[in-house]
Amino acid sequence: MHDRSTEAPAGLEIEISGLGKRYDAARGAYTDAVSDFSLTIPAGSFTSLIGPSGCGKSTVLRMIADIETPTTGEISVGGQTPSQIRTSSRLGIAFQEPALLPWRSVLGNIRFPSELGGRTSIDRGDLTALIDLVGLTGFERSRPGQLSGGMRQRVAIARALSVHPDVLLLDEPFGALDEFTRQKMNLELQRIWAARRVTTLLVTHSITEAVFLADQVVVMSARPGRVAEIIDVDLPRPRTTEMMTTDDFHHIVDRVSRTLFTSQRAALEGVA
Ligand SMILES: Nc1ncnc2c1ncn2[C@@H]1O[C@H](COP(=O)(O)OP(=O)(O)OP(=O)(O)O)[C@@H](O)[C@H]1O
Numbered sequence: 001m002h003d004r005s006t007e008a009p010a011g012l013e014i015e016i017s018g019l020g021k022r023y024d025a026a027r028g029a030y031t032d033a034v035s036d037f038s039l040t041i042p043a044g045s046f047t048s049l050i051g052p053s054g055c056g057k058s059t060v061l062r063m064i065a066d067i068e069t070p071t072t073g074e075i076s077v078g079g080q081t082p083s084q085i086r087t088s089s090r091l092g093i094a095f096q097e098p099a100l101l102p103w104r105s106v107l108g109n110i111r112f113p114s115e116l117g118g119r120t121s122i123d124r125g126d127l128t129a130l131i132d133l134v135g136l137t138g139f140e141r142s143r144p145g146q147l148s149g150g151m152r153q154r155v156a157i158a159r160a161l162s163v164h165p166d167v168l169l170l171d172e173p174f175g176a177l178d179e180f181t182r183q184k185m186n187l188e189l190q191r192i193w194a195a196r197r198v199t200t201l202l203v204t205h206s207i208t209e210a211v212f213l214a215d216q217v218v219v220m221s222a223r224p225g226r227v228a229e230i231i232d233v234d235l236p237r238p239r240t241t242e243m244m245t246t247d248d249f250h251h252i253v254d255r256v257s258r259t260l261f262t263s264q265r266a267a268l269e270g271v272a
């Protein structure tokens with residue numbers, strides 16, 4: 001792995017237009033999970049995606065990751081389809097449950113995707129740099145069961161980064177962590193992102209986390225999810241914990257909250 005910190009952003013632009021997903025169920029029933037979702041994610045930027053439970057956030061991520069096929073619309077990642085991006089291993093994914101292999105060490109887990117083939121190989125120097133990047137030096141030989149929740153998430157993020165991705169997709173990676181650990185992880189994630197400048201899309205239920213990390217916060221409507229509002233976060237970088245007490249930060253959090261609560265109310269009324 002060479003040092004990319006002095007180079008142009010490593011990431012690719014993601015262009016999503018008119019995206020829709022209908023899940024078919026038995027006897028002609030169906031769920032429209034996502035509808036007419038359009039969004040541009042600039043190369044090397046950090047975007048947070050927030051919205052009511054069930055509004056289709058994970059579905060959007062899974063379509064970008066080529067795990068689900070869109071029913072309508074287009075996704076372009078640097079001019080290529082999600083399938084082309086996935087098969088060339090240019091995608092890093094980490095979900096809420098880190099899904100590490102319990103019998104493998106930290107090293108073994110991080111190395112796992114590159115053992116599966118694709119365009120990437122990872123040598124000893126790469127691994128050492130990656131483990132250092134996520135702050136796990138000294139734990140290379142530990143098994144997941146010997147690590148804390150936050151450390152397991154960092155292994156999952158290192159594993160996602162091990163394929164030199166151009167796009168990093170994170171689906172509530174810190175949802176299971178306590179507030180304090182979560183804020184520490186947010187600082188770590190910011191540092192990792194700043195070092196690699198991978199185009200990153202983070203799904204989160206935390207408004208402060210969404211604002212703290214992002215260049216833009218995308219608030220989704222109730223299901224079928226579409227973009228309700230895009231809020232630019234023009235706070236200076238690097239973001240600091242102290243910044244979270246400023247009026248500027250609170251102002252942006254208020255804006256996200258207002259749109260989110262409107263979406264949430266619509267979601268609840270939809271259920272009632
Ligand atoms: N594989 C599937 N088959 C059928 N329906 C699905 C499937 N996956 C998701 N859905 C439905 O699509 C809708 C959107 O689900 P999705 O998981 O994308 O929401 P979400 O915004 O990620 O929610 P949460 O915040 O709770 O994680 C939900 O109504 C869900 O029941």
Ligand SMILES: [Mg+2]
Binds near residue numbers: 057058
């Ligand atoms: Mg989800």
